[in-house]
Amino acid sequence: MPKEFIPVSEAKKLIAETIIPLPPLKVFLNDAAGLILAEDVFSVTDVPPFNQSSMDGYALNFDGWQKNGELFIDGVAQAGPAESIPLKTQNARRIFTGAAVPPGADTVVMQEKTSVNNDELTISDQNIIKGLNVRLKGSEAKAGELALEKNCFLSPPAIGFIAGLGIHELLVFPQPSVTIILTGNELQQPGLALEHGQVYESNSFALKAALKQAGIFKVNILSSEDTLETLTAVLNSALQQSDLVLLTGGVSVGDYDFVIRAAQANGIEQVFHKIKQKPGKPIYFGKKGKKYIFGLPGNPGSVMSCFYEYVYPALGILNNSNIDLKHIQAPISSAQKKAPGLTQFLKGYYDGNMVHDLKAQESFRLSSFAKANCLIKLDEDQTEFNEGQLVEIHLLPSF
Numbered sequence: 001m002p003k004e005f006i007p008v009s010e011a012k013k014l015i016a017e018t019i020i021p022l023p024p025l026k027v028f029l030n031d032a033a034g035l036i037l038a039e040d041v042f043s044v045t046d047v048p049p050f051n052q053s054s055m056d057g058y059a060l061n062f063d064g065w066q067k068n069g070e071l072f073i074d075g076v077a078q079a080g081p082a083e084s085i086p087l088k089t090q091n092a093r094r095i096f097t098g099a100a101v102p103p104g105a106d107t108v109v110m111q112e113k114t115s116v117n118n119d120e121l122t123i124s125d126q127n128i129i130k131g132l133n134v135r136l137k138g139s140e141a142k143a144g145e146l147a148l149e150k151n152c153f154l155s156p157p158a159i160g161f162i163a164g165l166g167i168h169e170l171l172v173f174p175q176p177s178v179t180i181i182l183t184g185n186e187l188q189q190p191g192l193a194l195e196h197g198q199v200y201e202s203n204s205f206a207l208k209a210a211l212k213q214a215g216i217f218k219v220n221i222l223s224s225e226d227t228l229e230t231l232t233a234v235l236n237s238a239l240q241q242s243d244l245v246l247l248t249g250g251v252s253v254g255d256y257d258f259v260i261r262a263a264q265a266n267g268i269e270q271v272f273h274k275i276k277q278k279p280g281k282p283i284y285f286g287k288k289g290k291k292y293i294f295g296l297p298g299n300p301g302s303v304m305s306c307f308y309e310y311v312y313p314a315l316g317i318l319n320n321s322n323i324d325l326k327h328i329q330a331p332i333s334s335a336q337k338k339a340p341g342l343t344q345f346l347k348g349y350y351d352g353n354m355v356h357d358l359k360a361q362e363s364f365r366l367s368s369f370a371k372a373n374c375l376i377k378l379d380e381d382q383t384e385f386n387e388g389q390l391v392e393i394h395l396l397p398s399f
């Protein structure tokens with residue numbers, strides 16, 4: 001049964017219940033950063049693959065040095081492929097950081113703590129102990145060992161770690177592919193002259209930037225004039241191409257608002273239309289199979305507010321990262337009044353101590369949103385908020 005005019009909490013619950021994560025996908029390691037690992041990763045080799053020097057200096061056999069004192073330098077071990085020549089206990093070998101420690105050697109002394117005279121090495125390191133400056137084979141990871149667990153976040157260091165295990169492909173939960181559909185005959189591209197009645201198209205720029213911030217770079221942008229036939233066809237093509245479709249505008253009750261009808265014509269199942277909130281009351285959410293559709297209200301402030309409150313967590317479900325805005329409580333710096341029965345999201349600035357409501361809250365404006373770092377949530381049932389009262393704030397993601 002399609003839902004109309006529901007509370008914010010129910011809309012969020014319906015989104016969470018409706019969306020299922022995208023199926024895992026094998027990708028090259030270079031394409032995996034920022035995603036969630038969809039498999040356990042086992043090391044294919046010992047890391048390091050050999051006993052490795054961590055210093056420029058001399059490799060030696062500790063017991064041999066204790067017995068002999070001075071050692072004869074028998075050669076050089078450089079980092080890179082090289083023949084493995086055993087070291088005799090009375091000898092030392094010049095060695096460099098990253099080079100394989102020769103068989104027979106168990107310790108490396110830093111070159112700063114030595115002196116050399118005619119290939120005779122004298123060690124002045126007071127703190128030398130057996131095994132010093134040698135990274136043992138397999139000390140980071142052993143061949144066949146579990147190195148990273150499924151569902152772990154693939155941060156840049158995690159990507160480096162996996163590359164170091166010798167792995168170049170991974171099973172991940174992929175990012176959804178997204179199509180933005182712009183509706184409105186009044187829209188003009190920034191950079192071109194405006195005719196009377198036109199406004200500059202800004203929603204695709206803001207949404208593309210917000211998607212980029214969420215790690216989504218492949219975004220398709222389509223436009224539709226305000227006719228049911230065109231929007232139905234554009235929506236159909238978006239559904240073929242993408243996991244998630246974001247429409248802006250045309251979701252209200254005007255004669256030229258065709259989103260709801262175009263969704264019906266495409267066999268999209270409505271989950272809800274209209275939330276008890278300001279801004280963004282006429283917001284649509286539907287699904288068709290495993291494709292999801294948000295009809296965001298056209299006003300640029302509503303688009304961004306609805307993106308952060310609903311689309312952003314939806315992305316977190318799709319890619320299994322569960323990203324969402326961080327919710328905290330903060331005292332509000334000025335008293336607020338609002339109508340009952342409606343959650344209000346105000347553009348706010350949180351200074352680490354208090355949250356300040358910004359000017360220019362109307363949904364056609366972005367000037368205050370441009371300076372905001374949070375949304376202030378004024379609860380549905382409350383009408384008055386005192387100065388200093390704790391309110392819930394949702395911190396916006398920062399780059």
Ligand SMILES: Nc1nc2c(c(=O)[nH]1)N[C@H]1C(S)=C(S)[C@@H](COP(=O)(O)OP(=O)(O)OC[C@H]3O[C@@H](n4cnc5c(N)ncnc54)[C@H](O)[C@@H]3O)O[C@H]1N2
Binds near residue numbers: 297
């Ligand atoms: N009789 C009623 N009228 C309206 C209601 C209502 O309940 N009853 N709700 C109002 C609210 S609240 C909103 S929000 C808007 C939502 O309308 P739509 O989603 O149909 O959006 P449009 O009418 O197409 O556009 C609204 C506004 O946004 C501008 N716009 C649209 N797309 C872009 C874009 N890509 N870049 C920049 N600006 C854009 C558009 O020019 C309009 O000014 O409905 C109210 N009306």
Ligand code: MOO
Binds near residue numbers: 302364
């Ligand atoms: O919700 Mo509308 O977004 O108030 O202008």
